[in-house]
Amino acid sequence: MTFFDSPGLGDFSDEVPFIEKIIKNSDLLLFVIDDSIWVSAKDQHILQMIRENNMQDQTFLIINKLDVKWKVNEIDLAISDYYDLWVGKVIWISAKKERNLAELEDELRTFYKEWRKSHSDEEHSTNEPTHKGIWLAIVGKPNSGKSTLLNTLVGKELAKVEDKLGTTRDYVVGEFKSMGDWYTVYDTAGIRKKWKTHGIEKIAYDKTYAMLEYLRPVVLFMIDCTQGITHRDMTLLQEIAGLGLPMIFCLNKSDLVKKEAIDSMIKWAQTYLDFAKHIPIVPISALHGEGLKNLFKMVSILQSENQKRIWTNELNKVLNQEQIQRPARFPKNKVCKIMYATQIAVDAPTFMVFVNHKARANFAFKKWIENALRRNFGFVGVPLVIKFRERWENQEDRPIPWISLKSLRKEQDARQAKIDRNQAKILVKRQKKK
Numbered sequence: 001m002t003f004f005d006s007p008g009l010g011d012f013s014d015e016v017p018f019i020e021k022i023i024k025n026s027d028l029l030l031f032v033i034d035d036s037i038w039v040s041a042k043d044q045h046i047l048q049m050i051r052e053n054n055m056q057d058q059t060f061l062i063i064n065k066l067d068v069k070w071k072v073n074e075i076d077l078a079i080s081d082y083y084d085l086w087v088g089k090v091i092w093i094s095a096k097k098e099r100n101l102a103e104l105e106d107e108l109r110t111f112y113k114e115w116r117k118s119h120s121d122e123e124h125s126t127n128e129p130t131h132k133g134i135w136l137a138i139v140g141k142p143n144s145g146k147s148t149l150l151n152t153l154v155g156k157e158l159a160k161v162e163d164k165l166g167t168t169r170d171y172v173v174g175e176f177k178s179m180g181d182w183y184t185v186y187d188t189a190g191i192r193k194k195w196k197t198h199g200i201e202k203i204a205y206d207k208t209y210a211m212l213e214y215l216r217p218v219v220l221f222m223i224d225c226t227q228g229i230t231h232r233d234m235t236l237l238q239e240i241a242g243l244g245l246p247m248i249f250c251l252n253k254s255d256l257v258k259k260e261a262i263d264s265m266i267k268w269a270q271t272y273l274d275f276a277k278h279i280p281i282v283p284i285s286a287l288h289g290e291g292l293k294n295l296f297k298m299v300s301i302l303q304s305e306n307q308k309r310i311w312t313n314e315l316n317k318v319l320n321q322e323q324i325q326r327p328a329r330f331p332k333n334k335v336c337k338i339m340y341a342t343q344i345a346v347d348a349p350t351f352m353v354f355v356n357h358k359a360r361a362n363f364a365f366k367k368w369i370e371n372a373l374r375r376n377f378g379f380v381g382v383p384l385v386i387k388f389r390e391r392w393e394n395q396e397d398r399p400i401p402w403i404s405l406k407s408l409r410k411e412q413d414a415r416q417a418k419i420d421r422n423q424a425k426i427l428v429k430r431q432k433k434k
Contacts, residue, residue: 016045023049028111029059031087035066035078039085047085059087060107066092067099133175133182134303135215139208139240140222141232145252149222149286150174150187178296186211212243216347218302219247220295225257225283229269237276244348244383246302247279248295254283255290278374280381302381308349310377312342315351318376319369328368336360339391341369350385361388 023029029050033043050059063082070078075092082090089107093100138146154174172187188208212219219240223233240247249269254262266281273279280298284291319338330336339354353369355361366386373384 019046020049023053023055027115029055030062031059032062032064035063036068056087061087061090063092064095067094133184135217136183136185136220137212137217138187138220138222141236144222144224145286146187146222150185152286152289153185216245218299219245220250221247222250222252225251225253228265244385246306246382248298248381249279249281251283252286255285255288278381305378305380305382307346309346310343316340322372328365334360336365348383348385349379352387352389354389354391358388358390
C-alpha cells in the first residue's frame, strides 16, 4: 500500500497539478477537511475535481478536529452536515489526540479486501517493482537542482521545479530503470541552516534525516557549480557524513561553467575537504542529462564497495606491512600497538582493531589506519568505521587458553595476599604516626 500526500504550498494554483495527478493515479482518496473552518473554497475546488474524475465512491471524507467545537453527544449531529457533499464514507477523527483512528483503520482494511477481490493480479501487474533495486537519495541545499535531476531520471515531472527556495516541502519518490538496474530515488527537501528552518521546513528536515537513517541509500550530494562549494554545503556534508552513507558529489549545472573552473573546484575539494577525500566527484547537468552515464557507473561501484568484506588474514598482513613501511607516529612513551584487526560489518564497513592500550588510540592513529585501508583495498565513496578494543577487554573472568584453572586460581590468591600485606603495612604506619 502506497500513500501520496499532496503538498501544502502557499499558492493553491501551484498545488492543482499535483492534486490532479494524485486523484487520477489513486485507488482510494482520503480527503481531509478541517471542521474548525468547515468547507473552504479550496475544499470545494478539490471536491469538484473528485466528481469530474468519478471518484466519489472511492473517497473517504475525513473530518478532522470535530471534537474542538462539539461535545461527544453532538458529534453525530455535526457530522450529518457533511453528507450533503455526496462522497463515499464520512469519518470523523482527531489526528492530534488520536481519537477514532481505529474506525478509519477498519474502513481501510475493509476497502483493501474488497479491492483485492475485484482486481485480479493480471490487471494490476506491472514490470516496475515497488521500492526495489538500488536506493538513491538526492540531497543538497535549496535550489541546487535536486527536483530537476529527479524528473530527468524518472522521465516525467514528479517534483515541482521553480527558480526559488523551498519549492519541495517533502521528499518525493520515483522509480526508473537504467543500464539494466532498477532504482528507487528520493528527492529530498532543500536543507538550509538549522536556525533558519521552522514549521514545515523543520518537519521536512526531520523526515529526510529519518529516511536516510532508515533506508541507508547512496547519497547524491548536489552542488551548484555556478555558486561553487559554499560554507552551507560543507556544513550539510558533515551532517550527512555522520550517518555513514556512501556518497557522490554531483557538480550540477556543469554546462554553465567552463571546464577549467570545474577542474579547479574538484582540486579544491580534494585538497581542503579532508574528511571527504574518499568521496568521488561527478560533473553533471540535471536539466540536459549530461554525465548521468558516469554517475550510474559510480553508483554501481559504490554499491559493491559498501558491501566489500576483507578477510582477517589479508587485513592483518596489510596492516603489518604498513607498520613497517609507514609507521604511525605517537608521542614519546605513548605508543599504541595493533595486536590484530578484523572486519565486523558491512554498510558501512566496520573494523574492530585490538590494541595494547586503547587510551592511546588517538584520532591521528585512526586516520592512519583508514588511509592504510583505502590505499590497499579502495573503499571509494564509502565511510569507514574503526573501533578500538583492548585484547582482553570485557573478558576478565575468561581464562587464558594456555593457563589451567588451578594455576589461575593460585595466581589470583597470590595477588590477593600481596594486596592484604600492603594494606596491613599501611595500617601499621598510620598507627605509628598516631
